[in-house]
Amino acid sequence: xxxxxxxxxxxxxxxxxxxxxxxxxxxxxxxxxxxxxxxxxxxxxxxxxxxxxxxxxxxxxxxxxxxxxxxxxxxxxxxxxxxxxxxxxxxxxxxxxxxxxxxxxxxxxxxxxxxxxxxxxxxxxxxxxxxxxxxxxxxxxxxxxxxxxxxxxxx
Amino acid sequence: xxxxxxxxxxxxxxxxxxxxxxxxxxxxxxxxxxxxxxxxxxxxxxxxxxxxxxxxxxxxxxxxxxxxxxxxxxxxxxxxxxxxxxxxxxxxxxxxxxxxxxxxxxxxxxxxxxxxxxxxxxxxxxxxxxxxxxxxxxxxxxxxxxxxxxxxxxxxxxxxxxxxxxxxxxxxxxxxxxxxxxxxxxxxxxxxxxxxxxxxxxxxxxxxxxxxxxxxxxxxxxxxxxxxxxxxxxxxxxxxxxxxxxxxxxxxxxxxxxxxxxxxxxxxxxxxxxxxxxxxxxxxxxxxxxxxxxxxxxxxxxxxxxxxxxxxxxxxxxxxxxxxxxxxxxxxxxxxxxxxxxxxxxxxxxxxxxxxxxxxxxxxxxxxxxxxxxxxxxxxxxxxxxxxxxxxxxxxxxxxxxxxxxxxxxxxxxxxxxxxxxxxxxxxxxxxxxxxxxxxxxx
Numbered sequence: 001x002x003x004x005x006x007x008x009x010x011x012x013x014x015x016x017x018x019x020x021x022x023x024x025x026x027x028x029x030x031x032x033x034x035x036x037x038x039x040x041x042x043x044x045x046x047x048x049x050x051x052x053x054x055x056x057x058x059x060x061x062x063x064x065x066x067x068x069x070x071x072x073x074x075x076x077x078x079x080x081x082x083x084x085x086x087x088x089x090x091x092x093x094x095x096x097x098x099x100x101x102x103x104x105x106x107x108x109x110x111x112x113x114x115x116x117x118x119x120x121x122x123x124x125x126x127x128x129x130x131x132x133x134x135x136x137x138x139x140x141x142x143x144x145x146x147x148x149x150x151x152x153x154x155x
Numbered sequence: 156x157x158x159x160x161x162x163x164x165x166x167x168x169x170x171x172x173x174x175x176x177x178x179x180x181x182x183x184x185x186x187x188x189x190x191x192x193x194x195x196x197x198x199x200x201x202x203x204x205x206x207x208x209x210x211x212x213x214x215x216x217x218x219x220x221x222x223x224x225x226x227x228x229x230x231x232x233x234x235x236x237x238x239x240x241x242x243x244x245x246x247x248x249x250x251x252x253x254x255x256x257x258x259x260x261x262x263x264x265x266x267x268x269x270x271x272x273x274x275x276x277x278x279x280x281x282x283x284x285x286x287x288x289x290x291x292x293x294x295x296x297x298x299x300x301x302x303x304x305x306x307x308x309x310x311x312x313x314x315x316x317x318x319x320x321x322x323x324x325x326x327x328x329x330x331x332x333x334x335x336x337x338x339x340x341x342x343x344x345x346x347x348x349x350x351x352x353x354x355x356x357x358x359x360x361x362x363x364x365x366x367x368x369x370x371x372x373x374x375x376x377x378x379x380x381x382x383x384x385x386x387x388x389x390x391x392x393x394x395x396x397x398x399x400x401x402x403x404x405x406x407x408x409x410x411x412x413x414x415x416x417x418x419x420x421x422x423x424x425x426x427x428x429x430x431x432x433x434x435x436x437x438x439x440x441x442x443x444x445x446x447x448x449x450x451x452x453x454x455x456x457x458x459x460x461x462x463x464x465x466x467x468x469x470x471x472x473x474x475x476x477x478x479x480x481x482x483x484x485x486x487x488x489x490x491x492x493x494x495x496x497x498x499x500x501x502x503x504x505x506x507x508x509x510x511x512x513x514x515x516x517x518x519x520x521x522x523x524x525x526x527x528x529x530x531x532x533x534x535x536x537x538x539x540x541x542x543x544x545x546x547x548x549x550x551x552x553x554x555x556x557x558x559x560x561x562x563x564x565x566x567x568x569x570x571x572x573x574x575x576x577x578x579x580x581x582x583x584x585x586x587x588x589x590x591x592x593x594x595x596x597x598x
Contacts, residue, residue: 014312016235016278016352019334023317027285054334061336061493063318063583064285079582080247081437081483082395082469089579104586116581118320118487119247119437120286123467124394124401133288 004032008047018048022058026065035066063117071106071113073151076130077139079116082123087140091127092116094141098148112151164369164378164389165255165262165362166405173258175293177300180261186306188368192269195371200273204367206375208387212251213241213323213360214436214464216386216453225347226355229275237351238276238309239332239358240267242283243316243323246436247487248467251391252361254403256283256290259365260297264307266364269371271309274357278310282328285316320491324539325358327493338495339539362391382408386452390466394420397427397472397576408452412442415451416470427472431555435464437484438544440551461551476575477556478563481549482510483577486584488545499542502533506549507584513560516568523560527553 007028012021025048029040036059038052045052059065075095079088092103095114099107106113122128125137131147139147168174168183180186192200205220226236240263244252255263271279283291294313301307314332316322322331326340329351350356366388370378379387386408392415395401399421406415412432416422423429429444434451440461442449449455456463471480489503509526512518530546537543553560562570569575 017333020314020332022334023285023331024315027315027317057336058317058334061319062285062316065317079483079580080487081433081480081577082248084483084577084580085396085469085471085475087576089577089581092581093579103581116583116586118490118583119245119249121244121250121253121284123248123250123396123469124403126395126401130286133286135289 004029004043005047008044012048019050019054021048022050022055023062026055026059030065035069037067069110071111073112073132073154074130075112075114075147075151076117076120076133077103077115078118078120078122078126078128078130080119080123082119083126083128086126086138088127090141091129091139091144094144095148098144112148163405165365165391166259166403167369169258174262175258175260175297177261177297177304180259184372185261185368186265186301188371189265189268189306192272192371197273197275200269200371203370203375204273207370207378208375209363209366209370209378210386210453211360212362212366212390212465214246214438216463219359219363222347222359223270223274223357225345226274226357227348232275232355234354235277236275237354237356238267238271238274238279239325239328239346239351239356240279240281240361240364241323241325241328241358242281242287242361243328244287244361244465245284245320245323246438246465246467247484248395248433248436248469249393249465250395251393251403251465251467253287253290254391255361255365256287256294260294261301262368263294263361263365264297264301264311266367267311268307268309269367270357270359270364276309276357278312280332280351281311281313282322282332283313283315284322285318287315291315319493320487321493321539321541324541327539328358329356336493338493341538383450383452383454385454386463390451390463392419392451393465393467394470395467396433396470397424397474398422398470399424406451409450411448411450412468413447415468416447420470423470423472427474429470430473430475431471431477433467433469433471435462436467437469437487438540438548439464440547441555443555472576474571474574474576476514476569476571476577477552477559478510478514478569479571479575479577479580481552482507482514483580483582485510485545485549486582488541490582490584490587492541496537496539496542498533498536499545502529502542503545505529506545510549513563514569516563516566518564520561520564523553523564 008025012018122137129139210216322337327337331337346356404419432442530550533542533546
């Protein structure tokens with residue numbers, strides 16, 4: 001993909017050392033492919049004049065990179081202590097019930113992936129839920145059907 | 156004294172709202188300090204920061220002026236000097252840097268430019284956590300505006316992380332910024348001499364830098380009069396947990412937990428009783444409810460065996476099972492351990508496994524002793540404080556709430572039954588376990 005190659009080269013130019021661009025480059029590739037299949041990692045490596053192994057070790061280290069396809073939409077629920085204290089467990093149960101899947105799973109139609117994540121940095125307004133990377137705070141069990149409906153409608 | 160009478164520095168002028176545009180920020184005196192700093196010259200600026208005794212707001216509390224003084228001067232340096240801004244806020248309980256970026260992005264940019272000029276930096280890098288997408292966009296918009304107004308003389312590159320708590324640790328952050336896995340470096344050499352791309356580097360937290368413009372405005376001496384002796388100035392306290400009104404409150408150092416929790420936060424929700432306080436993010440050893448009158452400053456908390464850290468106060472009410480809390484906190488450190496140092500990589504797993512056994516009522520007294528023993532064996536043996544944090548906090552839960560741990564063993568299960576406020580939670584670690592069980596079942 002020539003376009004992806006050019007985008008990565010442009011990002012790399014911002015840094016004194018091209019290798020600094022591995023994370024932003026992988027993010028661009030993930031936006032193109034939806035996840036990071038081996039060919040995406042090879043393309044990133046080629047654009048940064050490095051090896052796929054260098055890029056692969058980054059893709060596996062950081063939580064926001066996905067080596068397997070995820071749903072079209074993602075629901076990331078903070079399950080860390082501050083949110084847990086104010087009822088994140090009940091919000092998670094509500095999502096699991098509404099979606100018919102467990103945390104860490106994707107709906108059979110491939111539409112929504114539900115995950116529990118570590119602290120998102122919204123502790124004063126828990127429970128924090130990132131829907132397609134945009135924070136909703138606070139989310140209560142009563143908000144859950146509306147959020148799921150919104151994603152289904154958008155589709 | 157009500158909250159509004161207090162001196163505000165970091166959030167000054169926001170008046171409960173946002174000051175996102177350059178115009179709004181200028182209206183409250185924005186970028187005047189930058190101009191003043193340029194006229195003062197770099198040494199005079201560093202002198203004011205030293206006089207202010209400004210301690211780092213990221214967690215370690217190291218004085219910024221002293222850190223900057225370890226750097227070579229631009230004349231002495233053989234290559235470039237860099238300023239790195241730590242915006243990788245990921246400490247459970249902390250959400251203050253995010254609020255600064257969203258509400259007064261220009262104050263951060265102004266602080267960055269003042270500091271960059273003072274150390275003679277060639278470039279600045281802001282490492283912002285990957286999850287902060289809206290925050291990144293707001294910062295980029297402010298930066299574009301400041302840039303076109305000619306206010307950015309030292310170039311700023313905003314670099315988004317990709318989800319790793321460890322990258323908040325300064326040397327792991329540098330590794331990550333260089334395109335490597337976020338694994339801490341041995342120190343010495345310290346980043347002031349061998350930092351980003353092996354060049355001298357000053358690393359400061361968002362709140363620290365956002366405090367700098369006001370210090371230049373009123374002078375370091377005047378700033379140092381606010382707060383208490385060892386902890387000058389104000390702090391953005393992040394209040395969360397079982398309180399009526401969670402949020403960020405800018406208060407002078409030396410304010411008590413009681414004032415923060417009961418006056419600012421409206422007390423414990425639904426009239427319940429306070430049980431425990433986490434004073435500085437989940438990495439800080441726990442305090443009990445009877446310590447609520449303690450002063451929130453660096454030295455007082457250190458004497459009490461804990462620390463102020465990122466000033467993230469988590470109030471915990473009587474419904475929480477402390478073993479469950481320990482387990483959830485322990486799972487976080489296990490999940491986030493980078494795996495470089497053996498005591499942390501293995502120790503965090505042992506802690507999690509033992510806490511799980513205690514919570515499920517499958518543990519013996521010998522295993523409770525083993526838990527404390529494992530904590531002791533991690534302490535002080537790793538390159539960074541991640542493993543230490545796990546060890547110290549879990550040990551503090553056992554020390555302060557030993558009877559609850561023993562009750563789990565005696566009763567062969569959780570004494571809270573299903574009534575703990577933490578019941579029913581799941582973590583990324585649980586997901587990993589569950590995924591593995593599914594895979595094994597499928598085989």
